[in-house]
Amino acid sequence: xxxxxxxxxxxxxxxxxxxxxxxxxxxxxxxxxxxxxxxxxxxxxxxxxxxxxxxxxxxxxxxxxxxxxxxxxxxxxxxxxxxxxxxxxxxxxxxxxxxxxxxxxxxxxxxxxxxxxxxxxxxxxxxxxxxxxxxxxxxxxxxxxxxxxxxxxxxxxxxx
Numbered sequence: 001x002x003x004x005x006x007x008x009x010x011x012x013x014x015x016x017x018x019x020x021x022x023x024x025x026x027x028x029x030x031x032x033x034x035x036x037x038x039x040x041x042x043x044x045x046x047x048x049x050x051x052x053x054x055x056x057x058x059x060x061x062x063x064x065x066x067x068x069x070x071x072x073x074x075x076x077x078x079x080x081x082x083x084x085x086x087x088x089x090x091x092x093x094x095x096x097x098x099x100x101x102x103x104x105x106x107x108x109x110x111x112x113x114x115x116x117x118x119x120x121x122x123x124x125x126x127x128x129x130x131x132x133x134x135x136x137x138x139x140x141x142x143x144x145x146x147x148x149x150x151x152x153x154x155x156x157x158x159x160x
Contacts, residue, residue, distance in 0.1 A: 033077040040080050047076050047089060050104070054097050 035041040045062070051072065053064035061069045061076070072093070079089050090102065099105040107115055142150070 033073075035080075043086060044077060044080055047080075047086060048073055050090070050102070051076070051093055052101050052103055054101060060103070 033044065035044065048061040051061045053059050053061055053066055053069040053072075055066040055068050056064045059069075061072050076089060079092065084092075093101050094106065099111060105111045105114065
């Protein structure tokens with residue numbers, strides 16, 4: 001009887017602690033910001049999906065639980081309520097955190113290689129391949145008799 005009671009108490013405590021930790025982590029990950037209309041809410045969702053968390057390696061603001069991600073979500077919300085455009089918000093974040101915060105960095109001198117490097121390398125590889133193929137030695141690898149036979153076949157004088 002005591003074993004059953006102890007087991008039941010242990011199961012109850014374990015299930016309570018699991019449900020508490022799960023509900024606590026879920027509540028911590030959800031930011032509920034009020035918006036005056038649905039358009040701002042949609043823009044907010046698009047912006048936090050487009051911006052990368054500066055602390056996380058490859059997580060957007062929408063999926064990050066880092067403190068800085070929470071601050072940046074709050075900042076995006078504030079700027080949207082102030083009437084800033086999406087480009088103004090992205091420019092602000094880019095000026096403050098650099099190219100890393102944008103999943104789609106702007107074309108600049110620093111990102112030129114990122115954008116055009118693969119195409120330039122492909123063109124360079126094509127040029128090198130062309131040069132290697134076109135500069136092959138054209139020495140005759142046939143004997144004189146074989147070359148005469150080929151010439152005879154090409155001229156149509158084959159009587160064999």
